[in-house]
Amino acid sequence: NAGVTQTPKFQVLKTGQSMTLQCAQDMNHEYMSWYRQDPGMGLRLIHYSVGAGITDQGEVPNGYNVSRSTTEDFPLRLLSAAPSQTSVYFCASSYSRVNYGYTFGSGTRLTVV
Amino acid sequence: QKEVEQDPGPLSVPEGAIVSLNCTYSNSAFQYFMWYRQYSRKGPELLMYTYSSGNKEDGRFTAQVDKSSKYISLFIRDSQPSDSATYLCATIIQGAQKLVFGQGTRLTINP
Numbered sequence: 691n692a693g694v695t696q697t698p699k700f701q702v703l704k705t706g707q708s709m710t711l712q713c714a715q716d717m718n719h720e721y722m723s724w725y726r727q728d729p730g731m732g733l734r735l736i737h738y739s740v741g742a743g744i745t746d747q748g749e750v751p752n753g754y755n756v757s758r759s760t761t762e763d764f765p766l767r768l769l770s771a772a773p774s775q776t777s778v779y780f781c782a783s784s785y786s787r788v789n790y791g792y793t794f795g796s797g798t799r800l801t802v803v
Numbered sequence: 804q805k806e807v808e809q810d811p812g813p814l815s816v817p818e819g820a821i822v823s824l825n826c827t828y829s830n831s832a833f834q835y836f837m838w839y840r841q842y843s844r845k846g847p848e849l850l851m852y853t854y855s856s857g858n859k860e861d862g863r864f865t866a867q868v869d870k871s872s873k874y875i876s877l878f879i880r881d882s883q884p885s886d887s888a889t890y891l892c893a894t895i896i897q898g899a900q901k902l903v904f905g906q907g908t909r910l911t912i913n914p
Binding site for chain 2: 694723730731732733734735738740746748749780782790791792793794795796797
């Protein structure tokens, strides 16, 4: 039982490049979400999904896309990277939309130059 | 004004001390309260989860919620160097999808 797995752990991008951050969970969790963590800002919700085929925007969705084709996977796509997207990204999951004890992945550290 | 305020510290205490970590929140609609612990370069892990006002104890950890004053606390008894981490409070309105986090308090327990 691996929990929530995020890849890659580290990434450097040039401004304007696109990439996909991967998130997979093996706990059959219904709810999945993406957060970014910045110094002094805490964790902020980017996008979330309450089940396969259902996604919605969080607090800071601009510049990011998501899709949820399976229960297990919830990739986050950066469309055209900007230096403001330099951050640590965390994927989190929970077995239901009303259970708030999230399981977090270990994070992806992204630098955009 | 942030919805959840948490002193970022850093807080440094000697081993064995009682640690008190605190958050205040502004929205009386918040109903669920959590404390997460985050070690350096790791993801947050759930430490405590409470619904109502009052205390909840789990080993050396006690979570306290006072809804009347919109104040949440985490107490760590007999603190250990392994407790050194950043502690994040979080809260949510029932049915909402956005967990609102405090900034996190960086705690160091000195041997």
